[in-house]
Amino acid sequence: MNKIAIVILNWNGGELLRTFLPSIIQYSPQATLYVADNASTDNSIAIVQQEFPTVKIIQNKANYGFAKGYNEALKFVEEPIWALVNSDVEVTENWLTPIAELFESDENIAIVQPKILDFKNKSAFEYAGAAGGFLDKYGFPFCRGRVFTSVEKDNGQFDDISDIFWASGACFFIRKQVFWEKNGFDEDFFAHQEEIDLCWRVNSKDYSIKYCGYSKVYHVGGATLQVENPKKTFLNFRNSLWMLTKNLPKEKLFIILFSRLVLDGLAGVRFFFQGHFSHVWAILKAHFYFYKNLRKNLRKRKKSNLKHYYKINSVIYSYFIKGKKTFAELF
Known part of the structure; x- marks a missing residue:
């Protein structure tokens, strides 16, 4: 257990740290705790120093966001397994034990996500991750326990250990070696x-990603952003x-991207008729950035050794046309 580092990325979240660090x-008790601070302008650092002196602090030079914020901070974390945890997460008794046992059982397990419930x-x-994530053919994410905005009650239906395609950034564990390898x-x-x-990028013949419903x-x-x-x-x-541009298999790249651009347009039309004009503009701006950076992202592509990246063909069709609202109904 002392091989685990819990790293909490923070930006102006002093009150969140005060609320959630105690749990x-x-x-x-056997893990090393870090707060990685993205150059907060509130009293976050003072709160950690004065109220939680056992927690180590890593201070980034600027607000780098989630991705670069973790990349910069994790350079200073030596433990072989990292738990990347949002500052608004409450944990429970013995939450680390089944995760540690899972990593110890198979060295090819690279990432593990616990069960994420709504505080x-x-x-x-909880929307962001629930009981582990998947993609449909068009790259739309969904979870065991959450499909679009339909969230299931926890009735023990996902009290298991299961293969998943993606783990939620709200709380997941990853091997240090794999993180830097990728x-x-x-x-x-x-x-x-x-x-x-x-x-x-981690999913391959060499590595697996697991969900652990016992944590x-x-x-x-x-x-932080509603x-x-x-x-x-x-x-x-x-x-x-x-993400699709970088990771789709070559034979699927054009048709899936074209389909997504059409579906994004339909989403924009839906926002328009709902009166959410700022969201329409957000989609248009997203597409502008997509085209602007297309060559750059194409250069990032690596040869994929995944036969199938998706769980079902279209979660949109299943959800909005067929009315299937739970994970079990999708299959």
Whole structure:
């Protein structure tokens, strides 16, 4: 267990640290705790120094966002397994034990995600990750326990250990060796879907990604950037296109990207008729950045050794046309 480092990325989240660090300290006695601070302008550093003196502090020189913020901070973390945890996550007793045992059982396990429940409604899964993530053919993410905005109650249906395609950036564990072997997070993403991009690069014949339902955490979600914020819409749409450009198999690249551009346009039309004009602009801006950086992202492509990156053909069709709202109904 002392081989695990818990690294919490923070930016102006002093009150979140004050609220959520106590549970992590209480239930992680054998792990080393770090707060990686993205040049906060509030009293975050003072709070950690004065109220949580056992927590180590790594100070980044600027607000680098999620991707570069972690890349910079993790250069100073020596433990072989890292738990990357949002500042708005509450952990539970013995949450580290089943994760550590899973890593010890198979050296090819590269990433593990615990069960992520809603801090505000602890009987339900949380949007950002739930019980582990997958992609459909068009690169749309969904989770066991959450499909689009439909979130399931936790009735023990995902109390298992299972293969997943991506783990949530809200809380996941990764081997240090694998993180650097895959060159860490793509810093161009800044924030949102960089963990899916990393997981796509990690998924291979050599490594697996697991969900462990015997480890449980509670996530507030949206504490730093709420879903209604058009900036979040921009980052999600832009980064999704970037991720697909980088990682799709060559034979699928053009048709899937073209399909996504059409589907993104339909999403923009939907926002327009809902009166969410700032989100329409966010999608247009995301597409502008996609074209502007197309050559750059094409140069990042690596040969994929994945036969299938997707779980189902179209989660949009299943959800909006067929009315399938739960993970089990999709299959």
